[in-house]
Amino acid sequence: MLLNETAEQIRSMEIRGAGRIARAAAAALKDHAETFEGSDIRSFRHFMGEAACTLLATRPTAVSLPNAVRFVMKAMEGAGNVPEAQAAIRRAADSFLLSSKHAIEWIGEIGARHISDGDVVLTHCNSEAALACILTAHRQGKDLEVFATEVRPRNQGILTIRALNDAGVKTNYIVDSAVRSFINDVDLVVTGADAVTVNGAVVNKIGTSQIALAAHEARTTMLVAAETYKFAPRSILGERIEIEERQTDEVLDPAVAATLPHVRVRNPAFDVTPARYVDEIVTEMGAIPPTMAYIIIRDHLGWGIEEFHKNFEFNERMQE
Numbered sequence: 656m657l658l659n660e661t662a663e664q665i666r667s668m669e670i671r672g673a674g675r676i677a678r679a680a681a682a683a684l685k686d687h688a689e690t691f692e693g694s695d696i697r698s699f700r701h702f703m704g705e706a707a708c709t710l711l712a713t714r715p716t717a718v719s720l721p722n723a724v725r726f727v728m729k730a731m732e733g734a735g736n737v738p739e740a741q742a743a744i745r746r747a748a749d750s751f752l753l754s755s756k757h758a759i760e761w762i763g764e765i766g767a768r769h770i771s772d773g774d775v776v777l778t779h780c781n782s783e784a785a786l787a788c789i790l791t792a793h794r795q796g797k798d799l800e801v802f803a804t805e806v807r808p809r810n811q812g813i814l815t816i817r818a819l820n821d822a823g824v825k826t827n828y829i830v831d832s833a834v835r836s837f838i839n840d841v842d843l844v845v846t847g848a849d850a851v852t853v854n855g856a857v858v859n860k861i862g863t864s865q866i867a868l869a870a871h872e873a874r875t876t877m878l879v880a881a882e883t884y885k886f887a888p889r890s891i892l893g894e895r896i897e898i899e900e901r902q903t904d905e906v907l908d909p910a911v912a913a914t915l916p917h918v919r920v921r922n923p924a925f926d927v928t929p930a931r932y933v934d935e936i937v938t939e940m941g942a943i944p945p946t947m948a949y950i951i952i953r954d955h956l957g958w959g960i961e962e963f964h965k966n967f968e969f970n971e972r973m974q975e
């Protein structure tokens with residue numbers, strides 16, 4: 656698929672979910688690299704740099720996207736000519752796609768151990784990682800019941816209840832505002848994440864923080880399922896995660912909005928749940944307390960402060 660087409664599909668949310676966005680971007684960079692005609696390595700770097708920028712501009716919040724793009728782009732750093740650089744990009748993209756798939760499988764296994772026979776689990780939005788935990792527990796023969804939210808305004812809950820229904824999981828579909836009414840019937844909340852910052856805060860679909868608050872009050876365990884490529888290196892530098900605010904027509908019919916000149920519709924797509932409301936983050940490296948985010952960023956992703964200096968030099972070279 657052409658790079659611009661992938662970018663448009665991510666922007667319009669035809670391709671959505673933090674992990675899927677990241678994999679689509681890695682695959683798009685790989686295909687794009689093959690379309691380069693020429694032999695000048697500097698022109699190739701520029702060609703790929705522009706493609707990376709196009710992908711990065713699609714959606715601002717899910718950190719998996721810049722992490723995947725950087726992982727693939729960094730692979731060509733040492734290449735001396737175009738075929739070498741193309742091969743390096745191919746290898747890196749394939750390795751990202753494979754490790755992403757394995758990460759979700761591992762998260763499913765580890766997350767399922769947190770779910771006991773007879774548990775009632777609540778999930779919000781449509782997260783591959785969170786669903787992996789629930790579906791693995793179900794496949795293990797545990798008798799589960801799930802509460803899945805509607806997820807206004809894009810209604811990703813429909814995708815979730817379809818997946819649960821297809822697997823034969825007993826599921827209750829509720830509007831977002833019904834969470835507190837049912838939270839005392841729930842043993843465990845499992846959500847995904849679009850980003851995890853260095854202080855262990857979890858950025859996820861709007862409404863997650865209200866659910867975490869309700870779970871905290873009810874003493875219901877709150878698990879977040881997230882691959883390590885959703886941890887945000889730049890948060891070490893104090894950079895904040897930009898919360899995407901989407902078009903208002905997702906919330907209110909423009910014809911109705913036109914009759915309400917004093918009303919401003921707000922549509923943030925994500926919110927931030929502080930670490931103290933999250934019991935554990937289930938990653939492919941194991942289940943960790945959210946306060947261990949720094950270790951994941953530094954020791955596993957390899958992003959210490961010194962890496963930012965290296966990256967700065969790399970970006971300078973890309974712009975030459």
Ligand SMILES: O=P(O)(O)OC[C@H]1O[C@H](OP(=O)(O)O)[C@H](O)[C@@H]1O
Binds near residue numbers: 780783785846848849
């Ligand atoms: O990567 P996985 O676990 O699939 O999803 C993680 C998160 O990505 C989604 O964002 P959106 O629907 O693209 O806005 C949701 O916020 C979901 O919880």
